[in-house]
Amino acid sequence: xxxxxxxxxxxxxxxxxxxxxxxxxxxxxxxxxxxxxxxxxxxxxxxxxxxxxxxxxxxxxxxxxxxxxxxxxxxxxxxxxxxxxxxxxxxxxxxxxxxxxxxxxxxxxxxxxxxxxxxxxxxxxxxxxxxxxxxxxxxxxxxxxxxxxxxxxxxxxxxxxxxxxx
Amino acid sequence: xxxxxxxxxxxxxxxxxxxxxxxxxxxxxxxxxxxxxxxxxxxxxxxxxxxxxxxxxxxxxxxxxxxxxxxxxxxxxxxxxxxxxxxxxxxxxxxxxxxxxxxxxxxxxxxxxxxxxxxxxxxxxxxxxxxxxxxxxxxxxxxxxxxxxxxxxxxxxxxxx
Numbered sequence: 655x656x657x658x659x660x661x662x663x664x665x666x667x668x669x670x671x672x673x674x675x676x677x678x679x680x681x682x683x684x685x686x687x688x689x690x691x692x693x694x695x696x697x698x699x700x701x702x703x704x705x706x707x708x709x710x711x712x713x714x715x716x717x718x719x720x721x722x723x724x725x726x727x728x729x730x731x732x733x734x735x736x737x738x739x740x741x742x743x744x745x746x747x748x749x750x751x752x753x754x755x756x757x758x759x760x761x762x763x764x765x766x767x768x769x770x771x772x773x774x775x776x777x778x779x780x781x782x783x784x785x786x787x788x789x790x791x792x793x794x795x796x797x798x799x800x801x802x803x804x805x806x807x808x809x810x811x812x813x814x815x816x817x818x819x820x
Numbered sequence: 821x822x823x824x825x826x827x828x829x830x831x832x833x834x835x836x837x838x839x840x841x842x843x844x845x846x847x848x849x850x851x852x853x854x855x856x857x858x859x860x861x862x863x864x865x866x867x868x869x870x871x872x873x874x875x876x877x878x879x880x881x882x883x884x885x886x887x888x889x890x891x892x893x894x895x896x897x898x899x900x901x902x903x904x905x906x907x908x909x910x911x912x913x914x915x916x917x918x919x920x921x922x923x924x925x926x927x928x929x930x931x932x933x934x935x936x937x938x939x940x941x942x943x944x945x946x947x948x949x950x951x952x953x954x955x956x957x958x959x960x961x962x963x964x965x966x967x968x969x970x971x972x973x974x975x976x977x978x979x980x981x
Contacts, residue, residue, distance in 0.1 A: 668869040675872055685879045692875030697868050702827030704863055706834045712856030713834065716848040717841055747826035749911075751946040754953040755863060761954070770954070771962050778940035782822045783913045790916035791923070791932070798977060799933055803941070806969040810962060817961040 703748045711759045720764040729766030729815055736811040739769040743776025743807065750777040768815035775807025870945055874909040881909070887921045890931060898927065899974045902934030903967075906942040915939045930978035937970045 662669045678686040697704075727735045746753070757770045779800050780787075787796045842849060886904070893901040908915060919932045942963065950959040 665865055665869075668865055671869040671873050675876065678876060686876060689872060689875030689877075689879060692878060693868060693871035696871045696875070697864075699823055700827065700867070702824065702831045704867060705860060706827065706830040708860035708863055709838070709853070709856035710834050711859050712852035712854070713837055713841075715855055716852040717844075748823055749943075749946065751943075751949040752863075752867070754946075754949050755859065758953045767958060771958070774950070774962070775941070775966070778937070780912060780940060782826075783916075786913050787916050790920040791936075795929060795933070795977070795981060798980060799936070799973070802973040802976060803937070806941075806966075806973065810965050810969070813965045814958065814962050818955075818958050 700748055700752065703752055707752055707756050711756055714756075714759050714763060718763055723760060724764030724766075727760070727765045727769045729768055731766065731769070735766055735769040736772045736808055739772035739811065740776045740804065740808055743773040744779045744781055744804070746777060747782050750774055766815060767818045768811035771814035772807050772811035775810045776804060778803050778807070866949075874945070877909050883918050883921060887918055887925070890922060890935060891925055891927055893931065894928065898931035899934045899971060902931050902974065903938045903942070903970070905935040905938030906947075907944050908939050909945075912936070912940045928978060929981040930974040933977045934970055934974040937973055941966050941970060 675686060675690070678689075724730070727738055729735070731738075743750075757765070757773070761767065761770060781800075784796065784800075791799075838849070838852075886908070890898070890901055890904070905915065915936050919936055922932050922935070923929070947959065947963055950962070
């Protein structure tokens, strides 16, 4: 009982989702099983990234010191750090939220909020899906769309660092 | 597929980092492996339940129903209605066919871009996790700016195309 309670305290949203899934499983097993299958497939497909992020966090917390991180991507690096974030975000693959715990760790180690905001913004570009987007939406639309997102991402770094101190 | 290839190369990179630092400090290495395992379990519970809810919700939102809903709106209202893209589930790549469907049925480029931009830039799951990990202030400022940017991006695309 105590274990269940501490699980709920740690993962309130997740517990609710599990309960909803169990209820739906009874009401509509077909659709829910399909959803469960989708969840398993997605999880396994992303597992290498999930494992990498977890161990990279462990690595960063022990082996990287504040000085190195803030010299490379600290708030004071300004446009240089923001450009690093923009390039990093553009080329990364997978949902951005997988990396949020990593961003938190890096922020505690001295990474600037401007760099993190730009990285998250540039993540929307989804470079790897360009070959899929062009046949559906046309070359002109796709390139213009991604170019505008990149501009937004760089600007958002400056806006966020203006309002958020650290 | 490309995600899996990327994931495996990323994993190799992290393994390489561990390998290089292996000899430096055994104690630190043990601590980072411990932290890695703990984080892995925590993130797995979080992410799996998110994927589960996405999988279930996906069953209820069909391409045509979303497309037909959006086709009711035009002009600036169309841009605003495009924000339903934020509650769409699944990888943004599955939004491209919806975008095509909208364009074929006479929707403006502005509507399609605000729909797709909301999908990739404002995903409701990503935003809720952003609050959790990066703090209220960071998430509020960044997402308000994102909403404004989506409107500007859609207007610019509408003017150019």
